[in-house]
Amino acid sequence: MTTSRQWLDRIHALDLPDRVKVMNVCGGHERSIAMAGLRKALPPSVELVPGPGCPVCVCPEEAVFEAIRLALDEKVILVAFGDMLRVPVNVAKREVRSLEQARAAGGDVRPVASPIEAVRIARDNPDRRVVFFAAGFETTTAPVAAMLAEGVPDNLSVLLAGRRTWPAVAMLLESETPGFDALVAPGHVSTVMGPEEWAFVPDRHHIPTAVAGFTSESLVAALYSVLRQLVEGRCFLDNCYPEVVRPGGNPTARRELAATMDVVDATWRGIGVIPASGYALKPALAAHDANVLFPTHDDATRKRAGQMPPGCDCARVVLGRVYPDQCVLYGRACTPRTPIGPCMVSDEGACRIWWASGVRAPRQPVAATADAPV
């Protein structure tokens, strides 16, 4: 088996252009890259840009607000993946700003690690309404679809914020400044949906693309693949995670997604609506759809400008427009102990990952109107 060191040697032997930007679309990839110190091991001309790989970061602010109000006003048991509990919404500091604070204020908010736990909580509490706030990309949404396909207790409903990854990349590529020359596509998403979903990147946009796993070996192999494609003037979709990613993905997961959810245009926090980038429960599942069962807790007095907290650059971090440490708040007002934006909350958020990897000082920020690094 080729080792990381051997892949790196091959990368260093390539006749690379002066500057190459490779985007990765997975928080797990970014974590592996940052923790392994991969950026420092690559030739200086190669930049690795973290892209839209954090579902918690793009979960619409109004969905988090809705979950908080359901916990406090409707007295439901609100269950959510742990990362979501600390994500702040844009309300005054004296108000409840996160699910964690809603729990402290008396709301019955419980973290779960899987849909199975949500079902168990609903079965254990037949006299209570249980709402499962399910935010995530395809890899997280597919188990929610499986849960619904199997049938859930009458008292369990889903507040769904499922998102699809490739439409965000398509949006970047269709913009005038996509900001990258090659793409490392997400391995776990490809495991579920099939690597073919990413074929549009080389086929339509002529960008070298490789699906990678989460080990250093797989990531560096994918980097070598896309860099070699660039050098040789070729572009194709290379599956560098063949032991897990199979053509067509996981047919059962895809069937369950198709049976329980529709693909819809969806809002990404701070970014706006991306066509065909989200999931909604099918009308046949209205009895389990929290958006149907409960009133919308809209409040015109709330601060919604930009949907990110003032000064927070998460939207541009998610799109690869700036690096985390170029946010003016990074390491100053915003740290994992005092997170301001979702990218510093989630384990898949680039800001939190960079902080955990030892990047503690902000660098020169990039103004919103200036040329961003991508």
Ligand code: SF4
């Ligand atoms: S450092 Fe904090 S405020 Fe800045 S982009 Fe990251 S999460 Fe948002």
